[in-house]
Amino acid sequence: xxxxxxxxxxxxxxxxxxxxxxxxxxxxxxxxxxxxxxxxxxxxxxxxxxxxxxxxxxxxxxxxxxxxxxxxxxxxxxxxxxxxxxxxxxxxxxxxxxxxxxxxxxxxxxxxxxxxxxxxxxxxxxxxxxxxxxxxxxxxxxxxxxxxxxxxxxxxxxxxxxxxxxxxxxxxxxxxxxxxxxxxxxxxxxxxxxxxxxxxxxxxxxxxxxxxxxxxxxxxxxxxxxxxxxxxxxxxxxxxxxxxxxxxxxxxxxx
Amino acid sequence: xxxxxxxxxxxxxxxxxxxxxxxxxxxxxxxxxxxxxxxxxxxxxxxxxxxxxxxxxxxxxxxxxxxxxxxxxxxxxxxxxxxxxxxxxxxxxxxxxxxxxxxxxxxxxxxxxxxxxxxxxxxxxxxxxxxxxxxxxxxxxxxxxxxxxxxxxxxxxxxxxxxxxxxxxxxxxxxxxxxxxxxxxxxxxxxxxxxxxxxxxxxxxxxxxxxxxxxxxxxxxxxxxxxxxxxxxxxxxxxxxxxxxxxxxxxxxxx
Numbered sequence: 001x002x003x004x005x006x007x008x009x010x011x012x013x014x015x016x017x018x019x020x021x022x023x024x025x026x027x028x029x030x031x032x033x034x035x036x037x038x039x040x041x042x043x044x045x046x047x048x049x050x051x052x053x054x055x056x057x058x059x060x061x062x063x064x065x066x067x068x069x070x071x072x073x074x075x076x077x078x079x080x081x082x083x084x085x086x087x088x089x090x091x092x093x094x095x096x097x098x099x100x101x102x103x104x105x106x107x108x109x110x111x112x113x114x115x116x117x118x119x120x121x122x123x124x125x126x127x128x129x130x131x132x133x134x135x136x137x138x139x140x141x142x143x144x145x146x147x148x149x150x151x152x153x154x155x156x157x158x159x160x161x162x163x164x165x166x167x168x169x170x171x172x173x174x175x176x177x178x179x180x181x182x183x184x185x186x187x188x189x190x191x192x193x194x195x196x197x198x199x200x201x202x203x204x205x206x207x208x209x210x211x212x213x214x215x216x217x218x219x220x221x222x223x224x225x226x227x228x229x230x231x232x233x234x235x236x237x238x239x240x241x242x243x244x245x246x247x248x249x250x251x252x253x254x255x
Numbered sequence: 256x257x258x259x260x261x262x263x264x265x266x267x268x269x270x271x272x273x274x275x276x277x278x279x280x281x282x283x284x285x286x287x288x289x290x291x292x293x294x295x296x297x298x299x300x301x302x303x304x305x306x307x308x309x310x311x312x313x314x315x316x317x318x319x320x321x322x323x324x325x326x327x328x329x330x331x332x333x334x335x336x337x338x339x340x341x342x343x344x345x346x347x348x349x350x351x352x353x354x355x356x357x358x359x360x361x362x363x364x365x366x367x368x369x370x371x372x373x374x375x376x377x378x379x380x381x382x383x384x385x386x387x388x389x390x391x392x393x394x395x396x397x398x399x400x401x402x403x404x405x406x407x408x409x410x411x412x413x414x415x416x417x418x419x420x421x422x423x424x425x426x427x428x429x430x431x432x433x434x435x436x437x438x439x440x441x442x443x444x445x446x447x448x449x450x451x452x453x454x455x456x457x458x459x460x461x462x463x464x465x466x467x468x469x470x471x472x473x474x475x476x477x478x479x480x481x482x483x484x485x486x487x488x489x490x491x492x493x494x495x496x497x498x499x500x501x502x503x504x505x506x507x508x509x510x
Contacts, residue, residue, distance in 0.1 A: 024279070088377060088380045094503050094504060097384050108496075116373050118372070146507065157415065246355070251345075253405050
């Protein structure tokens with residue numbers, strides 16, 4: 001190896017929570033890191049050795065956090081930026097690359113890698129059956145970074161076109177009404193009995209997953225940690241005696 | 256444990272290929288299985304013990320394969336149906352639930368679980384940066400199970416609405432023209448310089464990933480194992496000296 005000792009930045013998806021759903025690749029990168037950066041509750045899921053440093057931050061200011069990570073890596077540290085689920089899905093990876101594009105020229109020469117994880121949407125889907133078994137999409141319902149009109153236009157487009165929809169960031173204390181408004185719009189387009197899944201903390205001990213219908217879906221069931229999934233006309237519910245229903249989407253579409 | 260000895264059906268996502276990207280949960284389920292069912296090349300990625308039986312099949316007839324798995328589980332075997340990537344994304348899980356819904360009543364009482372894996376789209380995204388960092392969708396380009404007009408309508412809807420698009424099953428020897436027709440439609444909606452990613456065998460030794468633009472995208476670059484990703488207006492390419500470009504999608508959308 002002729003490479004000089006130098007920093008590295010890894011953006012790591014921890015998966016939905018259960019240790020058995022974190023990949024060996026992620027574990028190896030975490031073991032090699034000198035510094036961990038992330039939102040506090042995600043950092044809590046990393047068992048750091050005494051020689052490893054945790055830099056906790058709140059869940060906003062992603063660009064500041066990304067720049068902090070890049071400065072540490074540029075100084076020779078081996079930095080792991082950790083996200084829940086997959087690091088590339090409504091998580092830190094996009095913010096890191098945005099910081100690279102608009103930041104120090106030296107940052108483009110850093111060794112940067114993204115380590116994928118089991119995304120929340122796929123963990124939730126697996127717990128209820130196969131709702132993502134047909135064409136699907138993922139939308140962040142947050143209007144912090146995009147106009148609400150864009151969110152509504154996208155929701156209508158995919159609902160009318162028959163996609164299963166995974167809603168990330170459905171609401172927060174600062175954004176309490178968005179999920180209700182989304183359900184209102186979707187009720188104009190989709191049948192009342194369209195399956196809706198509310199999933200909180202999938203794969204963790206406090207997991208709570210409810211399957212309901214679009215006309216009965218109550219926004220108050222969700223909080224900022226909830227993933228909401230809305231079926232399409234192809235989504236089916238199989239009722240079972242003594243067990244939770246199974247939800248899946250048919251691959252076949254009739255003309 | 257008062258549970259009688261009985262069969263179990265696990266639908267397992269093996270991830271994109273690299274062993275380090277398969278979860279410990281998937282490894283544990285594979286170790287407990289008595290029987291493996293799947294498309295030959297996926298079964299080749301499972302190291303079976305002498306007491307474990309592999310049932311290979313071709314890549315069509317998914318419902319037949321699902322019924323075979325259900326019959327074995329109903330007979331008391333511990334069956335693992337294996338898929339590449341995530342088992343719930345254009346893979347075997349949907350077919351298994353379809354077989355359950357329309358099959359033997361006893362099949363509804365079987366213990367069935369889905370074990371998620373790193374999906375191809377997220378593995379590819381991680382290799383190039385964070386193209387799925389904004390609203391995105393996944394579409395199967397196969398018209399074996401849905402009319403081609405539905406595929407085109409969906410493509411137009413998501414392209415116009417600003418989604419990043421992951422195309423699964425872009426073409427095969429039996430469906431040679433679909434990807435070209437998709438590019439033609441997308442060129443009517445999206446800018447010529449929209450980034451397009453062709454990714455084959457992500458994470459495996461024969462990995463090949465190319466980043467190009469929509470106007471230069473050549474359908475002949477793809478085969479049945481290729482995932483094609485088409486950016487949105489928010490997708491950026493960061494050129495780097497001596498390294499592959501980085502591709503990511505901005506979280507921010509202007510009004």
